[in-house]
Amino acid sequence: MTTMLEVAKRAGVSKATVSRVLSGNGYVGETTRARVFKAIEESGYRPNLLARQLATRKSQTLGLVMTNTLYHGSYFSELLSQAARMAEERGRQLILADGKHSAEQERQAIQLLLDLRCDALIIYPRFLSPDEMDEIIASHRQPIMVFNRRLRKNPSHCIFADHRTTCFNAVDHLIRQGHREIAFVSGTQGSPTSLERLSGYQAALLQHQLPVDPALIIGGCWTPESGCQAARQLLANGRPFSALVAANDNMAIGAMKGLHEAGIAVPQQISVLGFDDTPTAPFTIPSLSSVKIPVSDMIAETVSKLIAMLDGGELNNRNDFSGELIVRDSLAPGPYIKK
Amino acid sequence: MTTMLEVAKRAGVSKATVSRVLSGNGYVGETTRARVFKAIEESGYRPNLLARQLATRKSQTLGLVMTNTLYHGSYFSELLSQAARMAEERGRQLILADGKHSAEQERQAIQLLLDLRCDALIIYPRFLSPDEMDEIIASHRQPIMVFNRRLRKNPSHCIFADHRTTCFNAVDHLIRQGHREIAFVSGTQGSPTSLERLSGYQAALLQHQLPVDPALIIGGCWTPESGCQAARQLLANGRPFSALVAANDNMAIGAMKGLHEAGIAVPQQISVLGFDDTPTAPFTIPSLSSVKIPVSDMIAETVSKLIAMLDGGELNNRNDFSGELIVRDSLAPGPYIKK
DNA sequence: ACAGCATAGGAAACCGGTTTCACAAAATCA
DNA sequence: TGATTTTGTGAAACCGGTTTCCTATGCTGT
Numbered sequence: 001m002t003t004m005l006e007v008a009k010r011a012g013v014s015k016a017t018v019s020r021v022l023s024g025n026g027y028v029g030e031t032t033r034a035r036v037f038k039a040i041e042e043s044g045y046r047p048n049l050l051a052r053q054l055a056t057r058k059s060q061t062l063g064l065v066m067t068n069t070l071y072h073g074s075y076f077s078e079l080l081s082q083a084a085r086m087a088e089e090r091g092r093q094l095i096l097a098d099g100k101h102s103a104e105q106e107r108q109a110i111q112l113l114l115d116l117r118c119d120a121l122i123i124y125p126r127f128l129s130p131d132e133m134d135e136i137i138a139s140h141r142q143p144i145m146v147f148n149r150r151l152r153k154n155p156s157h158c159i160f161a162d163h164r165t166t167c168f169n170a171v172d173h174l175i176r177q178g179h180r181e182i183a184f185v186s187g188t189q190g191s192p193t194s195l196e197r198l199s200g201y202q203a204a205l206l207q208h209q210l211p212v213d214p215a216l217i218i219g220g221c222w223t224p225e226s227g228c229q230a231a232r233q234l235l236a237n238g239r240p241f242s243a244l245v246a247a248n249d250n251m252a253i254g255a256m257k258g259l260h261e262a263g264i265a266v267p268q269q270i271s272v273l274g275f276d277d278t279p280t281a282p283f284t285i286p287s288l289s290s291v292k293i294p295v296s297d298m299i300a301e302t303v304s305k306l307i308a309m310l311d312g313g314e315l316n317n318r319n320d321f322s323g324e325l326i327v328r329d330s331l332a333p334g335p336y337i338k339k
Numbered sequence: 340m341t342t343m344l345e346v347a348k349r350a351g352v353s354k355a356t357v358s359r360v361l362s363g364n365g366y367v368g369e370t371t372r373a374r375v376f377k378a379i380e381e382s383g384y385r386p387n388l389l390a391r392q393l394a395t396r397k398s399q400t401l402g403l404v405m406t407n408t409l410y411h412g413s414y415f416s417e418l419l420s421q422a423a424r425m426a427e428e429r430g431r432q433l434i435l436a437d438g439k440h441s442a443e444q445e446r447q448a449i450q451l452l453l454d455l456r457c458d459a460l461i462i463y464p465r466f467l468s469p470d471e472m473d474e475i476i477a478s479h480r481q482p483i484m485v486f487n488r489r490l491r492k493n494p495s496h497c498i499f500a501d502h503r504t505t506c507f508n509a510v511d512h513l514i515r516q517g518h519r520e521i522a523f524v525s526g527t528q529g530s531p532t533s534l535e536r537l538s539g540y541q542a543a544l545l546q547h548q549l550p551v552d553p554a555l556i557i558g559g560c561w562t563p564e565s566g567c568q569a570a571r572q573l574l575a576n577g578r579p580f581s582a583l584v585a586a587n588d589n590m591a592i593g594a595m596k597g598l599h600e601a602g603i604a605v606p607q608q609i610s611v612l613g614f615d616d617t618p619t620a621p622f623t624i625p626s627l628s629s630v631k632i633p634v635s636d637m638i639a640e641t642v643s644k645l646i647a648m649l650d651g652g653e654l655n656n657r658n659d660f661s662g663e664l665i666v667r668d669s670l671a672p673g674p675y676i677k678k
Numbered sequence: 679a680c681a682g683c684a685t686a687g688g689a690a691a692c693c694g695g696t697t698t699c700a701c702a703a704a705a706t707c708a
Numbered sequence: 709t710g711a712t713t714t715t716g717t718g719a720a721a722c723c724g725g726t727t728t729c730c731t732a733t734g735c736t737g738t
């Protein structure tokens with residue numbers, strides 16, 4: 001590989017001058033500049049970014065830590081493509097590290113990105129607690145934003161959707177529409193997002209003095225398969241219900257299939273609601289009602305904040321996003337509707 | 340940040356010794372080693388990977404170039420998560436760069452990853468031609484694998500599924516099942532994968548002496564919306580057809596919706612076939628028949644080959660993968676079935 | 679007792695850039 | 709015209725590691 005020194009020799013100048021030409025810093029004469037460009041051109045020189053990053057102590061990269069299991073579903077695609085686009089627009093490269101299956105691996109992923117000297121980090125925690133996130137933020141000088149988790153000690157370092165309230169509102173809506181026996185299919189065991197949604201579901205029932213029946217709460221794992229099985233199990237349980245809320249659209253789609261197979265009409269007999277508003281939601285049969293989480297906006301805000309911290313722009317202080325219930329054909333009034 | 344020099348001082352040794360302790364190369368006494376570890380521990384030292392990469396001229400990273408528009412759909416998630424997992428298993432970090440919307444940007448993305456001194460590259464070309472890919476491979480000493488594109492000059496540097504033959508076989512199957520008027524919904528204009536599938540579709544028709552009717556070929560853009568619109572337009576065209584092949588599942592799902600809205604029964608009146616075998620395909624109503632492309636296997640093979648090139652393992656020579664038709668409820672025999 | 683080798687560790691060069699410092703020439707100012 | 713500032717450039721230090729080279733010691737074998 002051609003180095004800067006070789007370019008310098010070819011142009012009859014010093015390394016320093018070549019560096020000045022490339023960076024645009026410092027004074028360089030017109031003719032010299034031209035000679036340097038010619039030498040660069042002729043030699044096919046390409047700067048070694050690693051050397052540059054080392055020398056400047058800036059890597060021009062943003063690190064993103066998230067967990068592989070999230071990769072499935074449109075949620076992840078949307079998040080990642082938007083984050084990458086935003087980063088590149090601001091002249092940064094996105095580097096992704098997988099938090100895998102445990103808190104320890106999540107910590108390692110963060111450490112790796114820090115060791116790679118990312119200028120800033122986006123962490124979408126799956127296993128690490130808010131307290132640990134607070135500590136990580138406190139103990140590193142790089143700007144760090146935490147995605148999808150509320151940090152009370154570091155409100156300006158997190159962007160989140162209030163899944164609990166959002167789910168509360170959705171279930172509240174179902175109840176007002178005449179549903180009382182509402183089943184809930186959760187995501188993978190331990191997922192914070194799923195737990196928040198479950199909590200909102202329970203709170204809404206309690207709010208209306210309705211019982212929280214454990215037989216109506218089934219553990220899934222975000223996949224359509226698990227949603228389908230959950231529906232079957234709910235039916236097998238024998239406990240009647242008029243609405244089913246799944247913690248994401250994929251499971252909702254699976255659940256609709258399970259109900260369909262059992263000869264149950266959606267929404268006439270059972271209403272179904274999902275979360276995330278997957279691109280295919282409007283095209284299922286019947287079209288799936290869902291709670292849309294503004295992932296793109298959220299990640300855009302996250303990246304913007306980080307860049308502002310790095311480049312010193314001004315940052316607006318929005319960190320709390322909320323979902324929007326999108327009613328489609330999979331919802332119908334329940335048996336207890338009062339006119 | 341603590342540097343190696345500070346650790347060395349604290350342990351009363353030289354930088355070189357610390358480096359030896361960390362890398363495990365060269366001789367280090369037991370007691371010295373212990374002192375160094377203690378110093379590292381006490382100072383919270385973390386090696387600067389950039390410096391290491393520069394010094395060793397190895398970055399331990401694999402670069403992946405692909406286009407943002409592919410991000411949607413499970414295809415991308417599967418590809419990316421598998422690639423990242425494989426890379427990390429072999430001690431490499433994956434770096435992603437977006438090829439965006441033009442050949443020029445695709446070239447820039449490749450260049451960026453090379454400038455970052457990725458040890459090897461995976462390129463999923465969208466705009467660059469096979470010839471250009473051959474040239475890129477020839478002009479760089481880093482191992483480069485091209486994904487989803489056949490390179491006749493560099494057969495060992497590419498992994499691909501033969502979309503043309505795969506689609507040919509699928510359409511051939513439909514014809515044998517009694518379909519003659521078969522509609523085709525293509526992906527985004529210019530997409531090589533879509534073009535290959537279209538070509539296979541046409542070839543299968545010709546093979547059976549069936550006419551290729553332009554009125555039955557509609558341009559979509561990989562999204563469910565476009566599939567739905569395509570179905571509407573096909574119906575509006577008035578040209579009858581008994582089967583619809585969409586270049587991916589998302590469009591097939593949209594198309595089923597469009598047909599359903601028009602009161603057409605799938606598969607009784609029209610059969611529908613997609614590509615990719617999305618996780619939701621078995622759960623649509625009716626369940627969607629699809630051609631499964633072994634993306635995970637393909638990318639695993641790609642990464643394996645690169646690692647073998649880097650670390651000098653042996654490489655098996657499989658590069659040609661093919662899709663598998665998965666028949667579900669959306670397919671039924673056509674009107675020309677002969678018993 | 680001495681050659682020969684394995685062990686241990688320091689000094690310094692190196693990776694390929696950026697940046698500081700020093701200095702000279704040219705331009706501006708008084 | 710002399711003093712000062714601006715412009716243009718090279719030498720060398722630096723970023724934080726790795727690696728080569730070299731020296732010194734302790735063992736082994738004879």
